[in-house]
Amino acid sequence: MEMLSRQAASEAVHDLGWRYQLRSLRATIPAASVAEAVALAQTVVDAAGEAADEHLWLDVRRDQLLLAVQSTQDEPWVTEEDVALARRITAAVGGRTRPGVRQVLEIAIDALDINAVRPFWRALLAYADEPDGSLSDPDRQSPPVWFQQMDAPRPQRNRIHFDVTLPHDDAANRMAAAIAAGGRLVYDAEAPAFWVLADPEGNEACVTTWQARD
Structure with a gap:
């Protein structure tokens, strides 16, 4: 279908x-x-x-x-x-379904040679391969891991970050809360597909939605 x-x-x-x-x-x-x-x-x-x-x-x-x-x-x-x-x-269930799944968490690993690093994480986490090249927990208890291609070494920034996939109508509120808690907006040129936020020491995380991806 x-x-x-x-x-x-x-x-x-x-x-x-x-x-x-x-x-x-x-x-x-x-x-x-x-x-x-x-x-x-x-x-x-x-x-x-x-x-x-x-x-x-x-x-x-x-x-x-x-x-x-x-x-x-x-x-x-x-x-x-x-x-x-x-x-x-x-x-x-009589219409009792609610949009209460607060987020779906992914871990993104930036790599110069994805094929070289993926086997390590697959073995360490006992994860399974997915068709798109990511890794998933067979028990569906832990976040999936995906790999982002790097073009050049990047020693001054973290290379593992969380992708927090939110309901599209909750992204603004969640980012506002994170910024109010000491974070800052780093990048929004591709919003609402994703925004990059950072904590007070510069560690980054992405807030992502389904929007602007089709």
């Missing part, structure tokens, strides 16, 4: 309480207890039907159920099938 653009994926589920983040649709469902979260998980799985194993990821917590929907193809992405699944889930 044809992959959707980021714009199309975001618009298709925004009013349902889902957000497009990092090649997937994400939402939360509030719960009063682990038992309720487990019951909600069963409702979600039932609504997903045969699509559950290939398209649905669940994380049961004491106070919420975290959801992610994504097509597991050679290049994981969002399709119309995933949007339809998000709609079925939302209906099955």
Whole structure:
């Protein structure tokens, strides 16, 4: 099935309480207890039907159920099938889905020779290769790692940084909070795809959204 653009994926589920983040649709469902979260998980799985194993990821917590929907193809992405699944889930839980997934964290490593450094990180973290050249935790508990090509050595700047992928409608508030806490804006020429912020000692992090990437 044809992959959707980021714009199309975001618009298709925004009013349902889902957000497009990092090649997937994400939402939360509030719960009063682990038992309720487990019951909600069963409702979600039932609504997903045969699509559950290939398209649905669940994380049961004491106070919420975290959801992610994504097509597991050679290049994981969002399709119309995933949007339809998000709609079925939302209906099955009575519209309780909320955009409560605060962020999706990636670790970016700048490298001159990506092929040389990738095996080290794959072995150290016991991660798996992804089709786009990044590495992922098979248990989906830790952030993925991706590699950014460098053109020249850069000894005066950190070469590992966090990419904080936010719901597009929360990026401004999060950056304002980070700047108020002592950070500064370093680069915004490619916003709203990403902004580069730095802490008081110059360590950098990127705030990223899906916008301006299609």
